[in-house]
Amino acid sequence: MAKYDVDVLIIGSGPAGESAAMASAKAGKRVAVVEGRSTVGGNCAHKGTIPSKSLRHAVKQIIQFKTGNLFRETGETWRLTYPRVLAAANAVIPKQVELHTDFYVRNRVKLYSGFASFIDEHTVSIALLDGARDEVITADKIIIATGSRPYRPADIDFEHSRIYDSDTILEMAHSPRHIILYGAGVIGCEYASIFSGLGVKVDLINNRDRLLSFLDDEISDALSYHLRDNGVRVRHSETYEKIEANERGVTLYLESGKRITADALLWCNGRSGNTDKLNLQAIGLEPDHRGNLTVNEQYQTAVENVYAVGDVVGWPSLASASFDQGRALAAAILGKPYQEVAGVPTGIYTLPEISSIGKTERELTEAKVPYEVGRCLFKNTARGQISGEDVGMLKLLFHVDTGQLLGVHCFGAEAAEIVHIGQAIMSQPGEGNNINFFLNTTFNYPTMAEAYRLAALDGTNRTSRS
Known part of the structure; x- marks a missing residue:
């Protein structure tokens, strides 16, 4: 008779939890997953990556249509409301849920819909969403993959109908004429692009x-x-003093003395790990002030059989990294070789989008590395001119003496796709990582990928003249 009900219990079904569950199940382990929603996918599928990027895609289509010559010839003027655009964007969520649910069925992973809390280091109580009696389950290994949520300062009334965070903004039922975004990190910049694209101040x-x-x-x-x-007013080096809201609008008071009034405010200044309901004190674990857990290189917490992956461990807080962390953790638990998650490209879905990997010019300069820069402006590519995606550029940083590719930085259409070509070359061992690859490779024409050849030519032409 087995000592524990399951070999691996995972709390959370987002990217990190799912990948850990699938890898463990495929290795023959008995696996169970606890999810706080009635459907799988975690915050990534329901409140984060998928709906926000789908919303961004819808807005991009609107911009392309409105700025196209064919649209201007019709002389039509209309404005889509935010709720209508949001409804179209959210159509992808059920498809994602269906896809990911099938993974659990095929791999025979037991799913519990409810909230987990620790009884001891091997035992968890599950408060089921259907109201049935709490389940108690024991496990040899327990993985915390509960993700994160928007950070909410106590002095801001997030229950007010005009104040939103990056979760509740996906439920906004009106179209503001003017919105304040507090916080200019990745989420803030992405939503600034989205709302300005909809014609919102x-x-x-x-x-x-x-x-x-x-x-x-x-x-x-x-x-x-x-x-x-695109009409966004960016205010740097500002800190909020207080926020007041009433039925007419919301006013942001800044420590600099400025007052800004708008129809709505979106708070997007940081995130907190979802650990407050886990009863971590029962096993002697204490998260930091943002609810994140500290782990070692094997994603192991201070409790030997309890692990944590994904947003709940903090940086880099990317869905792509979370998938890889879950697989790496499963391999570590199984005693198999695994590769530590590193070299994760940055993907920022602003309009235009941004993606990069490797070193920046500032980092190379400070490290006193002799490098050169190769650039290709998208407006100089045939594909960019054909598609109208002529804003942006590809920038390659490479070592002057060895030709080693040191950094890839892309700004413009499909940047998050384009960057992976450079990532593949940077991952090659030894002389395989070399700027000359782009000079000696035939690219389809016309393509955005051809920007690599043009950027490489630009950079190497500079070094040949020196």
Whole structure:
């Protein structure tokens, strides 16, 4: 008779939890998953990545249609409401749920819909959503993959109908004429693009001195320019003092003395790990002030048989990284070789989008690495001119002496797709990682991928003249 009900119990069915569950089940382990919603997919499928990127895609289609020559010839003028666009975007969620539910069925993973809390390091109580008596389940290994939620300061009334966070904004039932976005991180910049694309007046409040300072400076500058060009008012180095809302609008008071009034406010300044309902004190675990858990290189917490992956461990808080972390953790538990998740590309779905991997110019300069830059402006590519996606560029950073590709930075249409070509070359061992690959490879014409050859030519032409 088995000592435990299951070998692996996973709390959370988002990208990290799902990948850990599938990898463990395929290895022959008895696996169960607890999900706080009635359907699988976690915050990624229901409130985060999927709905927000689907919304962004719908807005991009609207922009393309409105700015196209064919549309202008018709002379039509109309404006789609935010709820209508949101409803169209949300149509993808049931498809995602159906797809991911099938994974659990095929791999015979037991699903519990409810909220888990620890009794001891091997035992969890599950408060089932259907109201039935709580289930108690024991497991040899327990994985916390509960994800994160928007951080909510106590002095802000998020119950007010004009104040939203990045979850509740996906339920907004009206179209604001003017919206304030407090927080200019990735989420804030993405929603600034979305709302400005819908014709909404946007104030983007940034508590730092530049947008997304982790990006290459040139890319950050390009984002700032295009947001402003699209009507977004970006306010740097500002911190809120208080927020007041009534039936007529919402007013943001800044410590600088400024007051900004709008129809709605979207708070998108940080996230918190979903650990407050897990009764972690029962096993002696204490999350940090943002609810995140500390883990070692094997994603193991201070409790030997309890692990954590995904957004609940903090950086990089990306769905792509969470998938890989879940698989790596399953391999570690099974005693198999695994590769630590590293070299994760940045994907930012602004309009235009941004993606990068590797070093920035600032990092290389500070490290005193001799490098050169190769650029290709999308307006100079045939595919960009044909598709009308002529905003942006591909930027390659490579070592002057060895030709080693050190960084890839892309701003513009399909940047999150284009970056993977550079990522593949950067991952090659030894001399396989070389800027000359792009010079010696035939690319389909016309394509956006051809930008690699043009950027490589631009960069190597500079070095040949030196």
